[in-house]
Amino acid sequence: MAAENASLEQLGQEFGQLRGKPRSPMGDAVREFKRNKVAMLSVVFIIVVMFLAIFAPVFTPYGFNVQNTFYARAKPLTPYVITTDKYEMCHWKGTPLDFGCTVYILGADGLGRDILSRVIYGSRISLLVAIIGSSVSLIIGTIYGVISGYFGGKIDDLMMRIVDFLWALPVLVIIIIMTVYFKALARAGATGFAGFLIDLDQAMGGLLFMFIAIGALSWLGMARQARGQILAHKKKEYVEAARSIGAGSNRIIFKHLLPNIIGPLLVLESMAIPGYIGLEAFLSFIGLGVNPPTPSWGIMIAEGYLGIKSNPHLVLVPGTALTLLTLAFNYMGDGIRDAIDPRIHGR
DSSP states (O other): OHHHHHHHHHHHHHHHHHHOSOOOHHHHHHHHHHHOHHHHHHHHHHHHHHHHHHTHHHHOSSOTTOOOGGGTTOOTTEEOOOOHHHHHTOTTTTSTTGGGGGEESSOBOTTOOBHHHHHHHHHHHHHHHHHHHHHHHHHHHHHHHHHHHHHOHHHHHHHHHHHHHHHHSOHHHHHHHHHHHHHHHHHHTOOHHHHHHHHHHHHTTTHHHHHHHHHHHTTHHHHHHHHHHHHHHTTSHHHHHHHHTTOOHHHIIIIIIHHHHHHHHHHHHHHHHHHHHHHHHHHHHTTOSSOTTSOOHHHHHHHHGGGTTTOTHHHHHHHHHHHHHHHHHHHHHHHHHHHHOHHHHTO
16 A cells, blocks of 8 residues: 555656646746847846946946046047056056056047946946836826726826826927926026925936936826726726625725736836937937036937047947947837737747
């Protein structure tokens, strides 16, 4: 009898090994995403850029505002002579990368500032705009859309008329007007709460007002998508079952509806990130972005495009960085969408 039990137990273990782990929608999505080589390469590139941005002083020879005007607009790989005080500012002094203290690896801008350093420090701006812009859009849009779609009736009508009104406004023009107003407010030297915001914006290099301007209208599309998802799910059987056993609105929303609609919303927001990066670059290009000398890829392109024929590296280096990061987020968003949508792979 003991032998038979041991044999049955062994057969059960072998069967369990053959069967493998149970599959889940999330597991299927992860496996599909890993098969997308372009999306995986994009994720690796984004992680590398984030790593460089966080540890910028380690991967740059100088700070973003260290000037050497004698070598203004120096070509890439141009060697130069630095004074003792400049050498003391070099992050690579006394390391195996010490040679980088006396050569412009990617050239210099019009004020003799190292372009490699400014590009890496500038990636912080693009990544912050991507992360904060998408987070604000996702949070505000999801909350607004869920409330509108779930409660319906007059609440839904009122909330969506507000969205329709804001949607009809020229978003880019409104953002530019808001940014100009904030810049004028900063120059006027306001006091009180406005003065506090101005001081905080100055401490952040001009990012605070940019975040406010971008976040003011970026959530409208997300609100519509969230409302549509709620309308599609709130009459389904699992929601009716939860309501029939006495579940309240909070439990239904947070335990049943949100987990089922958050996937498509995340996909949508991941595909909107390149738009935030491009908008920041555009605002910086026209002088409404971050405050100099804080580096931004848009500012670098604006400073160098007039001399693009004689010094193309002034535009090509930040332009290439901007293009690659935008494409990486685009491909990552496409990969997430393809992995999550079961219809694409017949799951």
